[in-house]
Amino acid sequence: xxxxxxxxxxxxxxxxxxxxxxxxxxxxxxxxxxxxxxxxxxxxxxxxxxxxxxxxxxxxxxxxxxxxxxxxxxxxxxxxxxxxxxxxxxxxxxxxxxxxxxxxxxxxxxxxxxxxxx
Amino acid sequence: xxxxxxxxxxxxxxxxxxxxxxxxxxxxxxxxxxxxxxxxxxxxxxxxxxxxxxxxxxxxxxxxxxxxxxxxxxxxxxxxxxxxxxxxxxxxxxxxxxxxxxxxxxxxxxxxxxxxxxxxxxxxxxxxxxxxxxxxxxxxxxxxxxxxxxxxxxxxxxxxxxxxxxxxxxxxxxxxxxxxxxxxxxxxxxxxxxxxxxxxxxxxxxxxxxxxxxxxxxxxxxxxxxxxxxxxxxxxxxxxxxxxxxxxxxxxxxxxxxxxxxxxxxxxxxxxxxxxxxxxxxxxxxxxxxxxxxxxxxxxxxxxxxxxxxxxxxxxxxxxxxxxxxxxxxxxxxxxxxxxxxxxxxxxxxxxxxxxxxxxxxxxxxx
Amino acid sequence: xxxxxxxxxxxxxxxxxxxxxxxxxxxxxxxxxxxxxxxxxxxxxxxxxxxxxxxxxxxxxxxxxxxxxxxxxxxxxxxxxxxxxxxxxxxxxxxxxxxxxxxxxxxxxxxxxxxxxxxxxxxxxxxxxxxxxxxxxxxxxxxxxxxxxxxxxxxxxxxxxxxxxxxxxxxxxxxxxxxxxxxxxxxxxxxxxxxxxxxxxxxxxxxxxxxxxxxxxxxxxxxxxxxxxxxxxxxxxxxxxxxxxxxxxxxxxxxxxxxxxxxxxxxxxxxxxxxxxxxxxxxxxxxxxxxxxxxxxxxxxxxxxxxxxxxxxxxxxxxxxxxxxxxxxxxxxxxxxxxxxxxxxxxxxxxxxxxxxxxxxxxxxxxxxxxxxxxxxxxxxx
Ligand SMILES: Cc1cc2nc3c(=O)[nH]c(=O)nc-3n(C[C@H](O)[C@H](O)[C@H](O)COP(=O)(O)OP(=O)(O)OC[C@H]3O[C@@H](n4cnc5c(N)ncnc54)[C@H](O)[C@@H]3O)c2cc1C
Ligand SMILES: Cc1cc2nc3c(=O)[nH]c(=O)nc-3n(C[C@H](O)[C@H](O)[C@H](O)COP(=O)(O)OP(=O)(O)OC[C@H]3O[C@@H](n4cnc5c(N)ncnc54)[C@H](O)[C@@H]3O)c2cc1C
Ligand code: FES
Numbered sequence: 102x103x104x105x106x107x108x109x110x111x112x113x114x115x116x117x118x119x120x121x122x123x124x125x126x127x128x129x130x131x132x133x134x135x136x137x138x139x140x141x142x143x144x145x146x147x148x149x150x151x152x153x154x155x156x157x158x159x160x161x162x163x164x165x166x167x168x169x170x171x172x173x174x175x176x177x178x179x180x181x182x183x184x185x186x187x188x189x190x191x192x193x194x195x196x197x198x199x200x201x202x203x204x205x206x207x208x209x210x211x212x213x214x215x216x217x218x219x
Numbered sequence: 220x221x222x223x224x225x226x227x228x229x230x231x232x233x234x235x236x237x238x239x240x241x242x243x244x245x246x247x248x249x250x251x252x253x254x255x256x257x258x259x260x261x262x263x264x265x266x267x268x269x270x271x272x273x274x275x276x277x278x279x280x281x282x283x284x285x286x287x288x289x290x291x292x293x294x295x296x297x298x299x300x301x302x303x304x305x306x307x308x309x310x311x312x313x314x315x316x317x318x319x320x321x322x323x324x325x326x327x328x329x330x331x332x333x334x335x336x337x338x339x340x341x342x343x344x345x346x347x348x349x350x351x352x353x354x355x356x357x358x359x360x361x362x363x364x365x366x367x368x369x370x371x372x373x374x375x376x377x378x379x380x381x382x383x384x385x386x387x388x389x390x391x392x393x394x395x396x397x398x399x400x401x402x403x404x405x406x407x408x409x410x411x412x413x414x415x416x417x418x419x420x421x422x423x424x425x426x427x428x429x430x431x432x433x434x435x436x437x438x439x440x441x442x443x444x445x446x447x448x449x450x451x452x453x454x455x456x457x458x459x460x461x462x463x464x465x466x467x468x469x470x471x472x473x474x475x476x477x478x479x480x481x482x483x484x485x486x487x488x489x490x491x492x493x494x495x496x497x498x499x500x501x502x503x504x505x506x507x508x509x510x511x512x513x514x515x516x517x518x519x520x521x522x523x524x525x526x527x528x529x530x531x532x533x534x535x536x537x538x539x540x541x542x543x544x545x546x547x548x549x550x551x552x553x554x555x556x557x558x559x560x561x562x563x564x565x566x567x568x569x570x571x572x573x574x575x576x577x578x579x580x581x582x583x584x585x586x
Numbered sequence: 587x588x589x590x591x592x593x594x595x596x597x598x599x600x601x602x603x604x605x606x607x608x609x610x611x612x613x614x615x616x617x618x619x620x621x622x623x624x625x626x627x628x629x630x631x632x633x634x635x636x637x638x639x640x641x642x643x644x645x646x647x648x649x650x651x652x653x654x655x656x657x658x659x660x661x662x663x664x665x666x667x668x669x670x671x672x673x674x675x676x677x678x679x680x681x682x683x684x685x686x687x688x689x690x691x692x693x694x695x696x697x698x699x700x701x702x703x704x705x706x707x708x709x710x711x712x713x714x715x716x717x718x719x720x721x722x723x724x725x726x727x728x729x730x731x732x733x734x735x736x737x738x739x740x741x742x743x744x745x746x747x748x749x750x751x752x753x754x755x756x757x758x759x760x761x762x763x764x765x766x767x768x769x770x771x772x773x774x775x776x777x778x779x780x781x782x783x784x785x786x787x788x789x790x791x792x793x794x795x796x797x798x799x800x801x802x803x804x805x806x807x808x809x810x811x812x813x814x815x816x817x818x819x820x821x822x823x824x825x826x827x828x829x830x831x832x833x834x835x836x837x838x839x840x841x842x843x844x845x846x847x848x849x850x851x852x853x854x855x856x857x858x859x860x861x862x863x864x865x866x867x868x869x870x871x872x873x874x875x876x877x878x879x880x881x882x883x884x885x886x887x888x889x890x891x892x893x894x895x896x897x898x899x900x901x902x903x904x905x906x907x908x909x910x911x912x913x914x915x916x917x918x919x920x921x922x923x924x925x926x927x928x929x930x931x932x933x934x935x936x937x938x939x940x941x942x943x944x945x946x947x948x949x950x951x952x953x954x955x956x957x958x959x960x961x962x963x964x965x966x967x968x
Binding site for chain 1: 622623624625629734735738742751813815816817854856859872874875877878881882884885891892893894895896897898899900
Binding site: 126129130131133139170171174175189190192193195196197198199200201203204206207208209210211212 | 220221253304305306307308309318320323324325326327340342343345346347349350474477478479481482487489491495496
């Protein structure tokens with residue numbers, strides 16, 4: 102079962118050349134965990150993404166090990182710049198636990214009830 | 220499941236001060252911090268502190284930390300959990316449950332009141348080459364230099380002339396590195412004149428209206444290209460210049476580290492003077508989620524001195540809410556603390572923060 | 587803006603699939619979504635194309651849907667990571683193996699390709715599985731996709747076909763004709779939209795939309811938690827989807843809170859660990875006890891997971907219908923259609939649901955009979 106049947110050739114995640122994005126530093130990495138470039142993000146905005154969450158769903162920026170701690174602010178800046186929203190009005194993506202990566206064994210090791218400690 | 224009356228996340232100046240005040244009044248407190256020792260930012264601060272006499276001006280941050288630790292260790296009611304990451308916060312009827320990782324164990328800590336005093340996180344700046352080895356945050360460099368006594372490199376370009384950029388530049392110089400230049404995008408230096416003067420006297424150029432255009436290097440930073448910018452932050456072509464450096468230190472400001480606060484669902488507002496999105500809070504520092512308080516840099520980027528006062532305020536407010544302090548007594552204490560905090564918010568930087576804080580509290584009334 | 591022919595309420599997988607097949611029939615479609623597209627159950631799930639959930643009608647729907655996904659994969663512009671992964675099921679104890687054997691007998695009758703595996707055979711394909719299992723089964727027809735990209739790909743396509751996407755717009759009411767027999771308009775937080783046809787694809791909220799027109803849709807939210815790990819190599823598990831015995835049991839209603847091990851690996855390499863089922867209203871907060879239980883259960887079967895790290899957890903609301911069958915249906919009100927109640931297989935059944943709804947509206951020959959799926963089955967019981 103190891104060899105997956107690919108249903109068809111791999112396609113690009115976003116359309117290439119659909120809109121002519123002429124931006125400086127297009128290949129600059131914005132999300133280092135997921136290696137998402139400036140161009141990827143601007144492309145998502147061109148396809149109507151208006152929030153950090155939407156950009157994340159399309160490009161994976163913010164889905165990495167750091168969960169956007171490094172890139173979220175940069176993504177917000179790019180969003181503000183390219184949509185004309187005020188930077189301060191662009192809210193960060195949704196935060197969810199855990200706020201730091203934790204080992205699964207640790208998460209599973211839930212302490213039993215010790216109601217004495219009150 | 221463990222239980223306590225008052226749980227505090229973050230043992231920086233804000234968290235420690237809250238623990239001290241609440242415990243003095245009789246509240247049972249658990250204080251959790253992810254580091255191996257308490258103190259938060261204070262232990263990275265080997266320089267003499269700015270601020271007024273009453274607020275330890277002239278004392279080193281690390282010494283303020285030690286003093287707070289002594290006070291907290293005298294309180295039998297405070298349990299300090301170190302090496303303890305708070306990984307989540309969950310609503311449980313009228314109380315809150317914290318998920319804490321300690322000694323590779325997942326502990327659920329239920330508390331009637333929670334203070335989030337998680338401090339701040341550093342802003343990053345993106346330019347071509349920013350992901351190269353050698354581009355580092357000021358916080359990481361401070362930890363290397365002041366805590367581990369290791370130099371990050373030989374020739375450093377400092378990006379940002381706020382207090383952090385200036386102080387870390389000075390600390391790098393003292394430790395034996397060369398600071399090639401400090402660049403500042405704004406037309407004037409961001410930090411206090413005392414710190415700027417100290418650095419300038421050593422001959423380090425502080426280049427205003429200038430930013431990093433790009434950084435080059437094969438596997439690590441070898442060269443930085445600077446460019447001047449106009450009022451609208453547009454680069455002026457022809458003003459590029461190259462500097463040979465092996466470290467680019469980013470000191471581009473701090474933002475409240477608000478992840479746990481967002482998870483609680485409390486409401487935020489954006490206040491540029493306070494570093495971005497901050498939880499809306501009332502004069503007791505309580506957020507729009509009952510029982511969740513904030514203090515220190517999370518409630519708006521300020522200083523250790525204000526963090527201490529805000530922490531105290533929460534300690535008193537929580538003691539009052541839990542019935543350990545009578546209303547009158549609490550009120551006197553709160554007034555005293557507030558007036559001290561107010562004195563701290565003076566001067567051109569302080570006034571803006573003071574107004575921002577006042578507006579924040581006004582907003583909380585309408586929420 | 588001219589009035590659309592059809593308003594689709596809800597921009598999850600179901601709404602987007604309906605919009606796509608309708609737009610292909612040259613109907614003018616508007617999707618009205620209270621949040622952003624794909625922001626509820628359809629973004630909070632695993633992407634398992636689950637072809638063996640009984641009864642037989644579900645299996646028929648699922649199989650037809652998978653074929654449609656294969657077509658969509660060629661039609662749509664974005665690679666939504668569709669793969670033929672197959673899936674495997676672990677039998678923990680000897681009695682689980684017996685139950686599994688019985689299930690497989692039923693599944694074969696319903697036309698599902700499946701195979702029993704001895705413990706030894708199972709361990710051979712999955713060397714990281716714990717040794718103390720009784721055996722298992724494999725389901726080679728199952729597949730996987732990326733639900734986020736699938737919904738986005740559909741949205742792009744319907745936009746190209748001229749549909750109107752109104753996100754951050756909540757439906758607050760539905761205006762009926764004076765005799766309450768047909769639709770006049772949909773009221774939203776951003777104004778009224780005149781239309782003759784409405785599709786209720788509001789997932790866990792579809793009961794609320796039903797109430798707007800006086801139709802009983804007893805769909806309620808059933809919360810599921812998921813835990814995501816860092817990206818890991820693809821040899822932790824070899825088959826991308828592995829479910830342990832206890833999963834089918836967890837689907838039953840009498841379980842107020844049920845937890846089962848369900849380990850899946852996405853194409854990007856993250857593991858998604860599930861699953862749980864709770865009735866907790868519309869509360870989407872992660873339940874910290876439940877996620878610990880899920881992880882414990884997953885480590886029980888794959889001890890190697892212990893050292894991996896989790897980077898995120900979340901909860902989503904499955905649209906649960908009391909008889910665990912979806913609702914794909916017209917209604918006593920002319921022009922009001924329901925596409926909801928898919929519980930844990932909404933991703934699987936998206937395309938066939940969209941296609942059947944389109945066939946109902948355009949009065950075409952149906953790909954499959956939908957009598958069992960009518961919303962009126964709930965009216966009769968009242
Ligand atoms: C270079 C530099 C120089 C400065 N100089 C001065 C000065 O001269 N005078 C002055 O008044 N101020 C100064 N400051 C500012 C001062 O250090 C901060 O304002 C102050 O430390 C804020 O206190 P705090 O308690 O809010 O946060 P912090 O001190 O940042 O403490 C927060 C603590 O919470 C912990 N934490 C965060 N999240 C979690 C979690 N999920 N689980 C467990 N623990 C967590 C952190 O690790 C940290 O230990 C300086 C700051 C810097 C960076
Ligand atoms: C943890 C978990 C794992 C799962 N794994 C799988 C799996 O592997 N395979 C599988 O096939 N299925 C899986 N599912 C099930 C699947 O996610 C759902 O069945 C499917 O997403 C339902 O789609 P939907 O479009 O009906 O609902 P949703 O995606 O919830 O969409 C409904 C939309 O309607 C909108 N809405 C509601 N009210 C209004 C209003 N008044 N106005 C405007 N918009 C409104 C909502 O905002 C929402 O976006 C899983 C579910 C969970 C929770
Ligand atoms: S840098 Fe984007 S997720 Fe870490």
